[in-house]
Amino acid sequence: MKPFREAIQEQVLILDGAMGTMLQERGLQPGQSPEELNLTMPDVVASVHRDYIDAGADIIVTNTFGGTRFKLAHYGLEERLVEINTLAVGIARKAAGSKAYVGASMGPTGQFVEPLGEVSFDQMKEAFREQAEALVSAGADLITLETFLDIKECRAAVIAIREVSATIPIIAMLTFDDNGRSVLGTPPEAAAITLTAAGADIVGSNCGLGVDGIYDILCRMRQVTGLPLISQANAGLPQLVGDRTVFPGTPDEMVAYHERMIALGVRVIGGCCGTTPAHIRAMKLALGSRKNVWLSDVQKSGKTFLSSRSGWATVGAGTATAIIGERINPTGKKLYSQELQEGKVTYIRREAMEQVEAGATVLDVNVGAPGIDEPLAMQRAVFCVSGAVSAPLVLDSSNPAALEAGLKAADGKVLINSVSGEAKSLKRVLPLAKKYGAAIIGLALDKKGIPETAEGRVAVARRIRNAARRIGIPDNDIIIDCLTLTVSAEQKRAAETLRAIRLVKNKLGLSTVLGVSNISFGLPQRPLISSAFFAMAMEAGLDAAIINPKDKPMMAAWRSAMVLLNRDHQAAAYIEAYRDQQNTVVQQAPQAGTAVTVLERLSQAIIGGDSDGIVALVEQALAEGFEPLEISNKGFMPGLEEVGRRFERNIFFLPQVMQSADTMQIGFTRLKVEMHGEKFKSLGKILMATVEGDIHDIGKNIVCTLLENHGFEVFDIGKNVSAATIIAKAREHAVDAVGLSALMTTTMSEMDNVLKKLRSAGIKTFTMVGGAVVTQEYADRIGADLYAKDAMEAVAKIKILLAK
16 A cells, blocks of 8 residues: 555545444443453444445554543553554554554544643643554554644644654644534644644644534635645534434435535545445545645745634735734833733733733743743643633743743743853754644844944844754744834844844845844934834835734834735725724823722623632722622622623634632632631522533533532532432432433433433433533433523523523
8 A cells, every 4th residue: 555645645535424323323331441342342343344444445544543541541441551552553454454544543532631621731732642552653644633622632642653763753633613623723724824833734623513514624724734634524424313322414415515615625524423335335436546636835825823722813915014012021020020921811810811902813921031930831821821811822931841840831932032052042943833733033142242233133034944844834833023223223234124124034035133222222202213114124025023012103113014914805904993083193191090899890800710819809898898799799890790701702712711719619619718617508408410421521611610600509429420310419418400421322211211211210300411422412311401502591591591
């Protein structure tokens, strides 16, 4: 067989269908580890592979989806990790022979990476590295990352695999909801940018959606990546027929989008939940041996793409000049420097939100204060900014350890500020950028200093570009800082900087950036000089500017220039910014503020997730004479309700919701001291459990946290819980409602069993169900009182239900 990368350049390949449901039909027991069958029933696993190969699959995927130490530990199999993964590849290899490629499956661990969870980036990476070593050593042809919900976890997996092998092909897929985002709020564009940069060979989506939904997701990915794409759709949405979960999508329906998929650049097409050899056979017949007729021009566009967990940004290639907010920098800021010493992030959070509100598209993060642990401070700052806003980040440090800490803490593709033309700098920074999938700012200086001429700066830029190319960093991930010098001291060199911008773009084809405000240092009325120079630089082709976005003259110059340079189509952004303002000159004058009460500040702290500042605000409210209950009802709850509204409007996503919940818990802990053993009045008692056979509890845990924050008394009895235990605990605690969670189609029917047994036992309580595969239709069919598609909806609906 041809090498895999060569094969996908020549034709569309068919990947196999569902493994779990096929194994269930052939003997996998409820609650049993599918991976255990590699040890106990290898012939059954092999039979599934053979059926897919006979149906025409070009790629078969190993039975190792849950093969990390985290997942195997649920079944007491973690010490057999190498054996299980090695056997799985061997079983697939024997079945495949020379007919198919062996793709090694790696799935999510069921844990969140910090700060959302308790697992560090290094621990997560090590878990994937351990599995990848076994799979690569066993001879897998490629690795496929499937059904990831968290872009940070998937990124860690790609980086871990690349530590094991620089050459094995990697397919990386996220699962998206019908709102076009992952459970944690990642849009397809951000996922594709992040995974492309981390080192994946093919990106795409599997599970969660039917073929029409997957197609929409891939259309959005195609805008930001030149990689081949993969579609691995479900056979429709699950339905319960009797006691069986059925996927209604027919083979003909599964191939309806294939021509459009191929035109989009999809090079691997397979099936996920509910697909069978019949679906794969239909795909193979529909495609035949279609040759590759697609070429992508995305990578040749010259655009630099950056991403965060929930957003993305573009730099260069004629797009609007990117605004990089410069305010998170301790230089000249005593308050920020003091907070860095104390390990606080209140200033960082406030500046992040205010700069984005003012128009920043990317945020520079600098924690370089004297006498601090800079790597720890950088990690803390990245966690804070990533939780507060959707803007991608610029990591600003000359300390390689701090840069690496920030790269590990980041959710997406960041920009490193910076590397110079000095050999020492290139050697220290470029390998970090390559390993973690970051873009770089290249300073046009070396050990001799800043060249006086534009040609000298271009020569340094060329040296940086060539060094980056050698290590595998593409040109579109290099942005050159032509360096702004103070005009009061070196007046002639301002024009040389503008000439350098033009030369770098014309001779090297690279994007450019400047720290613009340096130009006016030491002069009166600095905004006049800075904004004029900024406009000149943009006319010269400046692609990104590091400025204070709260400086109104600078932002006015930017908006005006974007219109005049035809980078603001139909002046839409300009009109949006100024439509309600009178026809007057933009001034820097501050606006008078309105007095804000301490209760309003408490609400804002909950909304912003200000865990550092919440206790001080509670102390202030108590000192002003507010009672604990009043602080909770008029301070905490309005903030939490606003978080819910923003979540519903896709302004906030799950990480922000959890950050707000954690902040509220900290505030509650302080309030409880004043209660002297008394308790807040409970809105009701709720029992929560993941049903028997299902070991997934992330979603259930989030619901528990939010219910507690909203005033419910919650009894969380864990995962893989039997119906008998649920009944016993519901009776023991005399609960008002029982909440059941299931992630897998194979365990969804256990909800029906639990509800029937609750009724038979005479337990009079409301019931609510939820989980990735659960629908309103299913909830109605089994007689549940409530269905919720997410945690926030669960809270809102149970409040209404119990109030009635």
